[in-house]
Amino acid sequence: MRLAASRFALSLCFLLGALIVAPFAATAQERSWIQMEAHPDLATAEARVRAYAQVLPDVNGYRLNTGWYAIALGPYAPDDGAAVLDRLRAQGAVPRDSYLSDAGIYVQQFFPIGANTLAAPVQEAPTVTQGADTAEQVDIPAPEAPEETVAEARQSEFQLTREERADLQVALQWYGYYQYGIDAAIGPGTRAAMSEWQAAQGYEQTGVLTTRQRAELLSDYQSELEALGMRQVRDERAGIEIDLPLAMVEFARYEFPFAQYEPVDGSGVQVLLISQEGNEATLGGLYEIMQTLEIVPLEGERNRRANSFVLTGQSETLRSHTTARLQNGQIKGFTVVWTPERDAQMARVLEMMEDSFATYGGTLDPGAVDPGVEQGVDLMAGLEVRQPDRARTGFFLDNRGTVMTSADAVAACTRVLVDERYEMEVAHTDTGLGIAVLRPTQSLAPSTFAGFPQDPARIRSEVAVAGFPFEGALGAASLNFGTLADLRGLDGDERIARLELAVEPSEIGAPVLDATGAVVGIVLPEPETGRALPEGVSFALRGDRLAAALSGSGVTLNTAPATGEPLTRNALARYGSDLAVLVTCWN
Structure with a gap:
């Protein structure tokens, strides 16, 4: 203009x-x-x-x-x-x-x-x-109004009020030219920002804006604000006051602990206001839960403190920023989600949201769920929970949290988690045997870990698989009882044991336990024989052969007592639940 x-x-x-x-x-x-x-x-x-x-x-x-x-x-x-x-x-x-x-x-x-x-x-x-x-x-060009000289521009600038000078700094900051605090003082930082803006607009770089240039800068800034629709939102139920881009989002529903704002006209922008009572443990739980949502990509900065956290996520198709703080028994914050083409625009919006964020009053009622909200085990507060590429079972090898699982559990994974919480790194893989060893990236102290027998188990003895069937949907390991049918595989391989026991795909990698709790095997995928095997036939790598197979790998196995006491089924179930872990692969 x-x-x-x-x-x-x-x-x-x-x-x-x-x-x-x-x-x-x-x-x-x-x-x-x-x-x-x-x-x-x-x-x-x-x-x-x-x-x-x-x-x-x-x-x-x-x-x-x-x-x-x-x-x-x-x-x-x-x-x-x-x-x-x-x-x-x-x-x-x-x-x-x-x-x-x-x-x-x-x-x-x-x-x-x-x-x-x-x-x-x-x-x-x-x-x-x-x-x-x-x-x-019509085509005769209208004469331009005479532009001010630098001296005239300085004179007109001198007439500006403090508020008007601050407005100029705000507009220059919005476009990324001014990087300092808004103090309404036109010093070296503001002059440099003005010069950069002039260069970007094709004007002579004097560092002093003329009256026309000031009007252009402020008018363009105002137009951008109007396009975003930045408005103050005061949510009485959540106890949050914040500026939101209401040209991009609109209120959709409450579902504890969120007030959810959905995209407008395909903007690709989404906002969640977070509001709940809690303590440090509640904040930690929210921090973990947020990372399971599809709207929080895996890559990005994670910064957790005793009373606050910041989560950023970025992928090829999505960006997100979450911040939450615990204060006076209340956890409040927000998440904003956008698509990559809005990166520059949302950097400004995010700053305005953070600067305007304020809390008051109470928190959302835990029963705050609007009628008609979709429910499901793969949803949390109506939001889609990220699902792993695959889930398998593993078990603890030592008191430092080292885990053994199947090799296919970790093949081509960018991220491996144990029990959906603990980051693991692959320390050893043997695709020939079909096993992998994982080490935690943080300190773990499991309550129990595996012991392996030195002698083979007895054929026709009862065994139990401690695994996670149904992709871990039950939330804990369960025991599946069967019989040790043979100490050789179908091709005569004496490293493999055959079991009369049906297993789910997510139980691959699980420990096979004898009556004393010793690990007599690790469940393997069904071999590719070209034939359909009878129902209830499965295979395991023999526990008494693992030590020799892993020699030179740096993995140390603990030996089970030679004459261990048999456990009751209830005691064996508790032991297996503590020993087994859910291993998930994420990409």
């Missing part, structure tokens, strides 16, 4: 040969305006709106909900507004960056005095045409 009033007056004298009007009908909700300019102070806006009113019909001045003052034509029916805007742009009657707006951004009318077009019916839509006697003059 760089054209001065004089340029508009001269241009419009050539263009406005006649006004053709046609009636249109619309309800109060079906209205639009053509916004042409916005200014931070009323005096400038009044001068500009009066200049427009001399050459255009339906000119109005409104105070915006951001505190600025806008100049707009209308109101029109939506389709008519778009058509009028196209014609006026084509004929140079309005600035090129004029755009359609709705009543939601306007608070009060200040021009014409006493008018209230916000509540009035739509206006007749003007169609600007050229008179025959002016057609040849």
